[in-house]
Amino acid sequence: MTPPLSVNHVSKSFAGKQAVDDVSFTVKPGEIVGFLGPNGAGKTTTLRMALGLVKPDSGRVELFGRPPSAHIFGRIGFLPEERGLYKKQNAREAIAHLARLNGMGKRDAFKRADAMLERYGLGDARKKKNKDMSKGMAQKVQLLAAIAHDPEFYILDEPFSGLDPVNQQVLESIVREIAGQGRTIIFSTHVMEHAERLCDRIILMSGGRKVFDGSTEAALNKAPRRLVLDSDNDALLSTVTPFAGEFIRRDDGAVGIVLKDTAEAHDVLEACVNKGVKLKRFEPKQASLHEAFVAMVGQDVVDTMGDDAFAANTGAST
Numbered sequence: 001m002t003p004p005l006s007v008n009h010v011s012k013s014f015a016g017k018q019a020v021d022d023v024s025f026t027v028k029p030g031e032i033v034g035f036l037g038p039n040g041a042g043k044t045t046t047l048r049m050a051l052g053l054v055k056p057d058s059g060r061v062e063l064f065g066r067p068p069s070a071h072i073f074g075r076i077g078f079l080p081e082e083r084g085l086y087k088k089q090n091a092r093e094a095i096a097h098l099a100r101l102n103g104m105g106k107r108d109a110f111k112r113a114d115a116m117l118e119r120y121g122l123g124d125a126r127k128k129k130n131k132d133m134s135k136g137m138a139q140k141v142q143l144l145a146a147i148a149h150d151p152e153f154y155i156l157d158e159p160f161s162g163l164d165p166v167n168q169q170v171l172e173s174i175v176r177e178i179a180g181q182g183r184t185i186i187f188s189t190h191v192m193e194h195a196e197r198l199c200d201r202i203i204l205m206s207g208g209r210k211v212f213d214g215s216t217e218a219a220l221n222k223a224p225r226r227l228v229l230d231s232d233n234d235a236l237l238s239t240v241t242p243f244a245g246e247f248i249r250r251d252d253g254a255v256g257i258v259l260k261d262t263a264e265a266h267d268v269l270e271a272c273v274n275k276g277v278k279l280k281r282f283e284p285k286q287a288s289l290h291e292a293f294v295a296m297v298g299q300d301v302v303d304t305m306g307d308d309a310f311a312a313n314t315g316a317s318t
């Protein structure tokens with residue numbers, strides 16, 4: 001089956017500054033790919049090159065096996081990063097307008113707009129002018145407009161940005177529903193939580209380069225593996241030290257360790273049993289994509305992001 005998107009060694013610079021540097025990946029049919037990275041990592045530029053909206057300096061892009069061009073756009077639903085609806089259109093006109101640009105007939109486009117607005121709880125807002133909508137409502141309408149023509153492949157640039165948590169959930173459920181229909185999706189985000197919940201696969205960008213491409217599980221494996229242990233027995237520390245790359249005495253009296261690459265949690269448990277250390281607590285910590293991200297690109301890159309939603313998901317305390 002022809003992949004919806006194939007990006008081959010694309011590079012792009014603006015005024016001498018490298019925005020995208022030799023990036024390659026293929027999105028296979030039915031995948032949900034999270035395109036992650038901090039601000040300025042090159043995500044938007046790559047997605048715009050994927051659609052033929054920005055011409056690569058070098059490299060090649062194929063949409064459904066062919067160079068991007070208008071003839072293919074009916075098969076694609078694109079939510080651009082820059083939001084914008086015609087102020088004077090109302091919600092149903094905005095959706096129908098884009099659906100028609102994507103090849104639907106007028107009657108079908110309006111019927112579809114009404115059905116979608118009803119389906120996603122915006123039925124009362126059918127006639128609401130875009131200029132009078134809340135930001136969240138306008139963003140949902142724009143997403144519905146991008147997908148109304150029932151495309152096969154969705155390219156969503158930062159679909160969750162600027163939305164409150166309730167609307168983020170609504171948007172997540174729309175993405176899940178689309179995915180449930182076997183459609184292919186790539187969405188960019190710098191908020192790990194969405195990707196962790198929704199994606200089979202993660203592509204991580206940093207400084208214009210692709211730094212990771214693999215399953216969400218493989219990405220999580222890049223995170224440090226942490227354990228929290230507690231015991232009244234003084235022998236605990238010397239028992240766990242051979243397995244610990246990093247060691248933290250916690251305020252609650254327990255110890256947190258980051259396992260060495262060569263060690264497994266069960267090695268620690270076995271050693272404690274063999275040395276007669278009675279454990280009051282033995283708690284492997286769930287790794288987060290955020291920690292994996294820090295491990296791959298460095299805390300300094302993460303520190304430059306300054307995004308509340310991202311920062312909230314540290315999960316890194318041992």
Ligand SMILES: Nc1ncnc2c1ncn2[C@@H]1O[C@H](COP(=O)(O)OP(=O)(O)OP(=O)(O)O)[C@@H](O)[C@H]1O
Nearest residue numbers: 014018019037038039040041042043044045046190
């Ligand atoms: N049209 C342009 N003209 C000049 N520089 C640009 C242009 N588009 C992008 N850049 C620069 O290219 C780099 C990559 O930007 P890009 O928008 O692709 O990153 P991003 O990962 O999508 O980040 P963000 O989440 O902030 O949108 C940045 O340094 C940006 O300032």
